Amino acid sequence: DGGITQSPKYLFRKEGQNVTLSCEQNLNHDAMYWYRQDPGQGLRLIYYSQIVNDFQKGDIAEGYSVSREKKESFPLTVTSAQKNPTAFYLCASSDRVAGELFFGEGSRLTVL
Amino acid sequence: ILNVEQSPQSLHVQEGDSTNFTCSFPSSNFYALHWYRWETAKSPEALFVMTLNGDEKKKGRISATLNTKEGYSYLYIKGSQPEDSATYLCAFGSGNTGKLIFGQGTTLQVKP
Numbered sequence: 001d002g003g004i005t006q007s008p009k010y011l012f013r014k015e016g017q018n019v020t021l022s023c024e025q026n027l028n029h030d031a032m033y034w035y036r037q038d039p040g041q042g043l044r045l046i047y048y049s050q051i052v053n054d055f056q057k058g059d060i061a062e063g064y065s066v067s068r069e070k071k072e073s074f075p076l077t078v079t080s081a082q083k084n085p086t087a088f089y090l091c092a093s094s095d096r097v098a099g100e101l102f103f104g105e106g107s108r109l110t111v112l
Numbered sequence: 113i114l115n116v117e118q119s120p121q122s123l124h125v126q127e128g129d130s131t132n133f134t135c136s137f138p139s140s141n142f143y144a145l146h147w148y149r150w151e152t153a154k155s156p157e158a159l160f161v162m163t164l165n166g167d168e169k170k171k172g173r174i175s176a177t178l179n180t181k182e183g184y185s186y187l188y189i190k191g192s193q194p195e196d197s198a199t200y201l202c203a204f205g206s207g208n209t210g211k212l213i214f215g216q217g218t219t220l221q222v223k224p
Contacts, residue, residue, distance in 0.1 A: 040216075042201065042215055042217050044214075045212070045214075048212075059213070090156075100158045101146070101156070101203070103155035103157075105155055
């Protein structure tokens, strides 16, 4: 089945630790996105990539890093520089720039 | 930062009522306007992707219109059912950056 797989589903981290969230898609999509959701807020764009080996900052990129070495993979690292990392993270992909998004099931990160 | 606003923030209706929501977005550098439905414990799913001014799209009891010149889109649900209960998100696609920016969503609760 084609789709987007995010892992882990739940993650606990101590303050000061980096953590990497995985996002893999087998839809052969060029574009991939990372969003963050906080209670009472919409989805805020962290990073996006329109093609392999290229990515752009979204509106809230500070404290995050990404890579896009393979078309199917777009991992997100939440660094210790991110001041408030506890949130729900959604990865999505589309077959073209600003095309219909297909979402993963999300990863919930809690910093203890 | 591009501003995408949705109203109302939440809505409670009775089964059988018809309802509508608004999404406001920048009228410059328009590329696409998306509507998604996000049910609890599921991933957001696309309802419509609209690209042309004056577009009207329909899927069953749900329809949407688009006015790119004035920067708004309406989503209509005719004869609401309890299974329509969800958060409805709109997303603005920017032509010059490829970003997809979401509004905060409208949460609909349909009472039987």
